[in-house]
Amino acid sequence: MKVGGKHYTTIWPNADGRAVDVIDQRWLPHEFRVATLRKLSEFATAIREMWVRGAPLIGVTAAYGVAWQMAEDPSDAALDDARNVLHATRPTAINLRWALDLMRNHLRNLPPEKRAQAAYAKAAEIARLDIETNKAIGANGLEIIRGIAAGKKPGEPVNILTHCNAGWLATVDYGTATAPIFLAADAGIPVHVYVDETRPRNQGAHLTAWEMVAHGVPHTLIVDNAGGHLMQAGRVDMVLVGTDRTTASGDVCNKIGTYLKALAAADNAIPFYVALPTSTIDWTIADGLREIPIEERNGDEVSLVWGKTADGTITRVRISPEETPDANPAFDVTPARLVTALITERGVVPASREGLAPLAPERGA
């Protein structure tokens, strides 16, 4: 997507043919910084310290980390070492392990002298596949936006409410929930995005709002409390969010607060869509509410808010009494009954066992 009129992805090979450049997302939205990764330890730090974040982007960064290491030392020992160092950065990230295993399996049967080139090529392929998947999600979602636009007066925007950041910063490009929005904007369909700030970590205010500014998409930041009123007032045409995990029955686990927006959408007969790559469907789980464990994160995320002071200092401020305890569940589950449809790279399907069945791996294309 665009930043200041120039096309960027979140990660790309440096001009030197060895190092890798990434957008250092820790400083967004206040500063746009690019970091060049030139050591295995720098790739590890970039993932662990969340210079890069989002499952797809973490996987691609790790793949490039392996490639870097192969250019340094293509031995079996170095390959194992790269895998172990990078895997330890965020051990629960399934996509990270998937990318590292893919790289190792691809490289270990090659002679060492061919590994570096093959590794850079494979990392680039993983990145390209991510972009293709997201573009396909975008193309499928675009038709939904186009349909809503067709019912509007000429020039009247389609108002889309989104929660958290399922944007291009979490992927290599396009994002998942944002892909239909960017494609619609690029196609000249008037869109306007209500961006939930998404407390406690404010990914909406920090990242989604920044993406919209950078690519030039009309948008408005709102507090998470406001969406229900906007829907009651007829100011939202559709809700479009991402998901971390979707069950085989269509229950959607996503950032905390998503469920509240789904309830409000249902109460006001506004369509509620979830965009996802089919790789994030968990076919082993049927009942999302009973079976998906919800991560409880550090309460400091609730009581301390990160931002920039008037003099430009980037810091945290405490909003509550020191003595007050916090609870910080990070995700919630939206039951399938509240989801209008799932937008995947393989088509738009109902959020139900029957709707998802054609996408199951054993029956997949």
Next chain:
Amino acid sequence: MKVGGKHYTTIWPNADGRAVDVIDQRWLPHEFRVATLRKLSEFATAIREMWVRGAPLIGVTAAYGVAWQMAEDPSDAALDDARNVLHATRPTAINLRWALDLMRNHLRNLPPEKRAQAAYAKAAEIARLDIETNKAIGANGLEIIRGIAAGKKPGEPVNILTHCNAGWLATVDYGTATAPIFLAADAGIPVHVYVDETRPRNQGAHLTAWEMVAHGVPHTLIVDNAGGHLMQAGRVDMVLVGTDRTTASGDVCNKIGTYLKALAAADNAIPFYVALPTSTIDWTIADGLREIPIEERNGDEVSLVWGKTADGTITRVRISPEETPDANPAFDVTPARLVTALITERGVVPASREGLAPLAPERGA
């Protein structure tokens, strides 16, 4: 309620018999400061700059402001002047005008030499009536909490979720939504309060959490997004909120985000109660969604968050890109169908035209 083991109200006559002391709420929860008001202009500033806030407390502060002025100068001109200066502080606050009119009507037919004493007595009476109303709301709500506690194992707390601050800091003492909670805690019923932070102004994190700390009520701060998940997980027994305006048909206008919690409560079969003095029922309005105008406040409240840095500085931080516009609707309307019952000083009634009818002024006690 208690602060550091000592009983406080939000406003009280100074020991000198002339000045009036208030809790200067601008610094909460980070600092507990008491301000002494010794000039008409200081009473006006305290209201305008929100040293004191909340409709009942604003009214009482204005009444004491008139009393102060009568002690300075009991002339008709000074009485009119006090009324005008104080009314201009927050011109849309209905309670402010009500208190000022009450004071003027009470005083203007008295001889000037009797006005000061009569004014202090009347202001004290308004304060006492507020406390009595809130205690009656509390006693009625206490029975609901007691009923839920009866179904629990011994010692297991009643978990109450609240939104915004309908606490004693908005009144003279007890608060409205908090009155049943404080009375339950004082009666030895185990309660635990989930405090919504209540973006954008964070009245929950700043004020309700501070009240709970100060009075020693077990509580946990959560982001506004978390309540739905907690209800799905069976961690909330009742929702209890205040209201700025209730229609004759039982629709409830309250702080933005209240509607989302009401939807989640209904979806999880959790009772949703609203506590209010009957004086805030607007008998002229039937359809809250169509007829209550929603105040749109300054977007800075969304993009700037107020708090305390690690070095103790109290400041604001920006959380979003400078280029991102904000929308900031301050209230929403919860339809009567989502409200289990209204807790008033005159009893607990269904949120419906039939339920409210016995409380209407023309039929009132």
